[in-house]
Amino acid sequence: MTVSKYLGLLLISLALLFSGCNKKADEDASINQDPRAKGFDYNFTKTNVVRVVSGDAIYNRRCINCHGPQGTRSALNRSKIIGGWDTQKIIVALRGYKHDQGGQFKGTMKNMIIDLDDEEIQAVAKTISSFK
Ligand code: HEC
Numbered sequence: 234m235t236v237s238k239y240l241g242l243l244l245i246s247l248a249l250l251f252s253g254c255n256k257k258a259d260e261d262a263s264i265n266q267d268p269r270a271k272g273f274d275y276n277f278t279k280t281n282v283v284r285v286v287s288g289d290a291i292y293n294r295r296c297i298n299c300h301g302p303q304g305t306r307s308a309l310n311r312s313k314i315i316g317g318w319d320t321q322k323i324i325v326a327l328r329g330y331k332h333d334q335g336g337q338f339k340g341t342m343k344n345m346i347i348d349l350d351d352e353e354i355q356a357v358a359k360t361i362s363s364f365k
Contacts, residue, residue, distance in 0.1 A: 237250040286352050288360030295345055311338045316364035323358035
């Protein structure tokens with residue numbers, strides 16, 4: 234399971250936990266709402282789970298291998314050098330790949346970003362844009 238899916242599950246569990254602060258509903262649905270019933274065993278009372286989207290982390294985990302440090306490499310000898318590109322230009326390119334638009338290697342790029350949501354795409358675009 235990837236970290237993001239794991240985090241998603243955690244957030245969903247949290248949402249379930251806090252959605253029914255209404256006591257009656259809590260009692261009715263206590264079995265479904267108890268995360269332990271699903272095999273989880275977290276201490277929700279002491280933990281604040283906050284979603285933190287880091288463009289740097291995404292770039293270093295997913296993009297650097299092909300596009301190089303600071304976006305200085307031509308990925309697979311196909312891509313343009315993207316370091317320092319305008320943020321909007323990168324966002325447009327990434328959204329395009331999501332919808333099967335791009336060059337010969339658009340399929341490769343689609344796989345790289347298909348599960349990134351808009352917030353994550355904006356964050357990684359900002360990071361690449363900051364490479365100047
Ligand atoms: C497996 C290697 C690989 C990885 C990993 C990869 N890319 Fe790419 N990227 C490519 C290739 C190849 C292209 C050219 C695709 C095409 O033909 O349109 C490309 C193109 C791009 C472009 C458009 C540049 C152009 O040439 O038009 C952007 C922006 C981009 N990638 C961003 C990213 C981001 C952000 C990540 C990480 C989330 C990433 N890439 C991960 C290989 C990769």
